[in-house]
Every structure is written in C-alpha cells, then in structure tokens.
Amino acid sequence: MTVQHEAPSTGAEEALEVWIDQDLCTGDGICVQYAPEVFELDIDGLAYVKSPEDELLQDAGATTPVPLTLLQDVVDSAKECPGDCIHVRRVADRVEVYGPDAE
Numbered sequence: 001m002t003v004q005h006e007a008p009s010t011g012a013e014e015a016l017e018v019w020i021d022q023d024l025c026t027g028d029g030i031c032v033q034y035a036p037e038v039f040e041l042d043i044d045g046l047a048y049v050k051s052p053e054d055e056l057l058q059d060a061g062a063t064t065p066v067p068l069t070l071l072q073d074v075v076d077s078a079k080e081c082p083g084d085c086i087h088v089r090r091v092a093d094r095v096e097v098y099g100p101d102a103e
Ligand code: SF4
Pocket: 020, 024, 025, 026, 027, 028, 029, 030, 031, 032, 046, 047, 077, 080, 081, 082, 083, 084, 085, 086
C-alpha cells in the first residue's frame, strides 16, 4: 500500500513580508542601519517599511516583501529592535516567523 505524504515545506520558496508597529517604535533607527533598503525613519521620528519601489509605506500595518538577500538583515533588525515592533510573517498564511509574536 502506498502512503501519501504531504510535501514537506522546504521553506526555500516561502515568501516573507515585514511590517512595523509604529505605536511601539522608539525611533532609534537600528533597523535602518541594518536594512536601509527596507526601513526608513520619517520626519516624525518613527520607522516605516518601504515598497520595492522605495516608497515609504505609512499606512498602519503596511507590509513590504522581504527580499531573500536582505532576510538576515531584516531578521537581525527584528531581534535587535528595542521596541519589539518589527514583525516578519509568511505571506501565504500571515503567520509571524520572526518578531515578538513568533512562536
Ligand atoms: S529598530 Fe524598532 S524601535 Fe528602532 S527605529 Fe526600527 S522599528 Fe523603531
């Protein structure tokens, strides 16, 4: 008898996105130092994510894709963020994989 297994997720093709909870942002700019391609401080002193077209995304909970080449920098940002307010989640099911709400 053949047992069918679900294909295991390799994680390699797992698209991730990141968002910032500005209510908790301290404005220290650590994320901007790690990944200036993804994060930017606005004149209000808070950090925001940027679109792939380099546009500042200021809507609450706005997300931007995490380029694979910048994943480590974005993850480090989330780990070091003093406000614990950088959230990295899977696009497919919106489960947080790095950040304060990750398991
Ligand atoms: S590291 Fe966190 S607290 Fe600091 S500016 Fe970035 S989002 Fe805000």
